[in-house]
Amino acid sequence: ATAFRASEHQHIRYNPLQDEWVLVSAHRMKRPWQGQVEPSLLKTVPRHDPHNPLCPGATRANGEVNPHYDGTFLFDNDFPALQPDAPNPGPSDHPLFQAEAARGVCKVMCFHPWSDVTLPLMSVPEIRAVVDAWASVIEELGAQYPWVQIFENKGAMMGCSNPHPHCQVWASSFLPDVAQREERSQQAYQSQHGEPLLMEYGRQELLRKERLVLTSEHWLVLVPFWAVWPFQTLLLPRRHVRRLPELTSAERDDLASIMKKLLTKYDNLFETSFPYSMGWHGAPTGSEAGANWDHWQLHAHYYPPLLRSATVRKFMVGYEMLAQAQRDLTPEQETKSLEGEITPRLDSDDL
Amino acid sequence: ATAFRASEHQHIRYNPLQDEWVLVSAHRMKRPWQGQVEPSLLKTVPRHDPHNPLCPGATRANGEVNPHYDGTFLFDNDFPALQPDAPNPGPSDHPLFQAEAARGVCKVMCFHPWSDVTLPLMSVPEIRAVVDAWASVIEELGAQYPWVQIFENKGAMMGCSNPHPHCQVWASSFLPDVAQREERSQQAYQSQHGEPLLMEYGRQELLRKERLVLTSEHWLVLVPFWAVWPFQTLLLPRRHVRRLPELTSAERDDLASIMKKLLTKYDNLFETSFPYSMGWHGAPTGSEAGANWDHWQLHAHYYPPLLRSATVRKFMVGYEMLAQAQRDLTPEQETKSLEGEITPRLDSDDL
Ligand SMILES: O=P(O)(O)O[C@H]1O[C@H](CO)[C@@H](O)[C@H](O)[C@H]1O
Numbered sequence: 001a002t003a004f005r006a007s008e009h010q011h012i013r014y015n016p017l018q019d020e021w022v023l024v025s026a027h028r029m030k031r032p033w034q035g036q037v038e039p040s041l042l043k044t045v046p047r048h049d050p051h052n053p054l055c056p057g058a059t060r061a062n063g064e065v066n067p068h069y070d071g072t073f074l075f076d077n078d079f080p081a082l083q084p085d086a087p088n089p090g091p092s093d094h095p096l097f098q099a100e101a102a103r104g105v106c107k108v109m110c111f112h113p114w115s116d117v118t119l120p121l122m123s124v125p126e127i128r129a130v131v132d133a134w135a136s137v138i139e140e141l142g143a144q145y146p147w148v149q150i151f152e153n154k155g156a157m158m159g160c161s162n163p164h165p166h167c168q169v170w171a172s173s174f175l176p177d178v179a180q181r182e183e184r185s186q187q188a189y190q191s192q193h194g195e196p197l198l199m200e201y202g203r204q205e206l207l208r209k210e211r212l213v214l215t216s217e218h219w220l221v222l223v224p225f226w227a228v229w230p231f232q233t234l235l236l237p238r239r240h241v242r243r244l245p246e247l248t249s250a251e252r253d254d255l256a257s258i259m260k261k262l263l264t265k266y267d268n269l270f271e272t273s274f275p276y277s278m279g280w281h282g283a284p285t286g287s288e289a290g291a292n293w294d295h296w297q298l299h300a301h302y303y304p305p306l307l308r309s310a311t312v313r314k315f316m317v318g319y320e321m322l323a324q325a326q327r328d329l330t331p332e333q334e335t336k337s338l339e340g341e342i343t344p345r346l347d348s349d350d351l
Numbered sequence: 352a353t354a355f356r357a358s359e360h361q362h363i364r365y366n367p368l369q370d371e372w373v374l375v376s377a378h379r380m381k382r383p384w385q386g387q388v389e390p391s392l393l394k395t396v397p398r399h400d401p402h403n404p405l406c407p408g409a410t411r412a413n414g415e416v417n418p419h420y421d422g423t424f425l426f427d428n429d430f431p432a433l434q435p436d437a438p439n440p441g442p443s444d445h446p447l448f449q450a451e452a453a454r455g456v457c458k459v460m461c462f463h464p465w466s467d468v469t470l471p472l473m474s475v476p477e478i479r480a481v482v483d484a485w486a487s488v489i490e491e492l493g494a495q496y497p498w499v500q501i502f503e504n505k506g507a508m509m510g511c512s513n514p515h516p517h518c519q520v521w522a523s524s525f526l527p528d529v530a531q532r533e534e535r536s537q538q539a540y541q542s543q544h545g546e547p548l549l550m551e552y553g554r555q556e557l558l559r560k561e562r563l564v565l566t567s568e569h570w571l572v573l574v575p576f577w578a579v580w581p582f583q584t585l586l587l588p589r590r591h592v593r594r595l596p597e598l599t600s601a602e603r604d605d606l607a608s609i610m611k612k613l614l615t616k617y618d619n620l621f622e623t624s625f626p627y628s629m630g631w632h633g634a635p636t637g638s639e640a641g642a643n644w645d646h647w648q649l650h651a652h653y654y655p656p657l658l659r660s661a662t663v664r665k666f667m668v669g670y671e672m673l674a675q676a677q678r679d680l681t682p683e684q685e686t687k688s689l690e691g692e693i694t695p696r697l698d699s700d701d702l
């Protein structure tokens with residue numbers, strides 16, 4: 001019988017955090033690509049555009065004028081998917097027709113007054129200001145809502161409709177789907193093994209050294225064993241931290257610095273401003289914030305779509321939508337690419 | 352208190368088939384779109400291109416020459432994500448590092464000898480030939496594999512790398528994630544309510560008449576109450592049918608005809624060759640095909656990405672990837688658009 005090699009033999013891997021499987025078929029990178037190529041981003045963004053509603057001093061859709069901010073700037077999304085006062089749809093009349101109330105707020109956070117920078121181009125103290133603003137908004141909205149989702153869509157490919165560096169914050173009266181899955185998994189792991197899933201996971205990856213992208217005094221960046229996107233990573237504190245506001249000043253400085261390193265690696269990989277969606281997950285907040293959430297470990301997921309070059313992405317379509325996630329290089333090959341040891345366009349079997 | 356109106360007030364809905372929630376925020380269609388616009392497909396496709404590996408008589412990547420087929424044509428994918436003989440990764444040494452064997456085959460099915468047609472442009476007898484070919488491939492690969500996923504990625508936007516009309520068939524030694532979810536949900540519904548989930552669901556939608564797009568003697572096309580994609584639909588037989596090969600000749604003819612109608616509606620909506628991913632789900636096959644799968648009802652899902660026009664799509668990004676699916680028009684508004692009663696670019700509240 002042939003010996004199993006992950007880089008040659010397709011197999012499935014389990015994501016214990018979100019209770020999902022992924023099909024890993026590394027040999028598939030060898031197929032030629034004749035499909036859609038994304039426009040390359042030659043457009044230069046002006047540093048200040050008075051008509052861009054995210055710029056300092058600009059007028060927004062609702063007529064409000066932005067202050068001449070010089071750090072981060074948080075404001076209400078003018079087209080929010082969640083509003084604070086929606087009425088309740090009332091009881092469902094049938095188990096197959098269940099609707100429930102959803103209340104919340106949507107905010108936008110500008111990272112910097114300039115439109116022509118991105119996080120990796122900002123200084124570490126400027127990124128540290130973003131980390132502090134994240135912690136504050138979790139504190140502010142978490143006082144009322146059980147879930148506060150911070151996320152950044154970077155790049156037009158990820159549906160970002162404004163080039164000004166910013167993220168979004170959607171707070172909701174309900175625990176969203178992914179949060180529920182992570183809650184169930186972390187809760188179950190803690191009661192079975194007596195420690196947080198992601199604490200043990202981080203420790204294991206430090207021992208195994210096969211999927212570590214960056215380590216610092218307080219943080220780890222690794223490629224999860226079960227990664228789905230071609231260059232997906234997971235950002236974890238070394239210490240057990242449940243939510244962003246709990247981070248110490250030293251941990252925040254270190255986070256700013258490791259984020260700058262990670263995002264610079266991403267930009268260098270295909271020599272482009274690397275698109276991604278990223279977001280933070282931490283213990284639920286709101287009225288039950290005081291309950292025991294020790295099974296939670298704070299973390300950020302990075303989901304970048306590019307596969308082969310600045311213009312060729314991975315499509316999560318037919319099989320992935322109808323059956324199961326599928327990836328074309330192993331998480332270990334991905335790690336080597338991010339370490340800069342191999343070019344991401346894999347042509348050889350022996351990785 | 353304000354009365355609840357789905358078209359005005361955001362709420363969440365439950366998908367009982369896949370055990371997921373969606374956030375419905377219809378008021379969000381009013382926001383202006385300044386983000387990425389997709390290239391419009393002006394390229395005309397030649398009817399026959401001797402260099403296109405999907406055309407009759409063309410030479411494929413592995414050197415094989417296609418026959419001069421004049422109906423459907425099934426062949427092995429030259430770059431398969433699943434191969435029949437991959438070795439087993441062996442037992443896992445830790446609960447957070449679980450990998451399992453995956454075996455299977457990937458096939459490609461051409462629908463027609465011409466590259467410049469799509470299913471809605473084909474005749475009903477030609478589509479009927481596709482239905483028969485689907486039934487045969489389920490029978491053939493289902494003899495060995497527990498899951499045979501038929502899916503079509505249509506359009507470059509959905510990662511389709513070849514304009515020739517075709518679908519793919521991936522058979523696997525494992526039940527993929529989505530199949531597992533549908534298995535669990537349908538099994539649980541049957542044991543609680545004594546009938547198949549989707550039989551009761553179809554019956555309810557026929558009674559409620561709010562989300563029916565097309566009905567025929569043997570089939571229903573409806574917008575699921577829990578639809579996620581802007582113009583998502585569900586195609587269901589009226590009779591209890593577990594798998595494609597069980598369809599009678601009359602049901603197959605009727606399926607060909609209702610598919611042509613649905614896909615023509617889609618093409619007309621934004622006056623474009625409508626992109627989508629679609630796929631069939633039926634009871635598991637393989638060695639356990641003889642077990643009791645009565646809780647399963649055959650169905651097809653259509654997931655089209657367009658939202659506002661032929662060039663503006665819905666992005667399932669940050670919030671959707673990190674938290675929960677979100678849609679910008681209600682399933683009931685979608686139904687009206689597909690019925691042709693309102694233009695999809697919604698500008699008014701009173702729908
Ligand atoms: O049709 P292709 O080129 O084989 O591939 C397409 O569909 C596959 C199955 O959904 C995806 O894994 C690929 O990312 C996509 O490009």
Ligand SMILES: O=P(O)(O)O[C@H]1O[C@H](CO)[C@@H](O)[C@H](O)[C@H]1O
Nearest residue numbers: 159160161665666668669670671
């Ligand atoms: O940044 P925007 O323009 O508000 O919107 C973007 O992110 C949202 C949250 O992930 C998605 O629902 C939209 O489809 C996407 O275009």
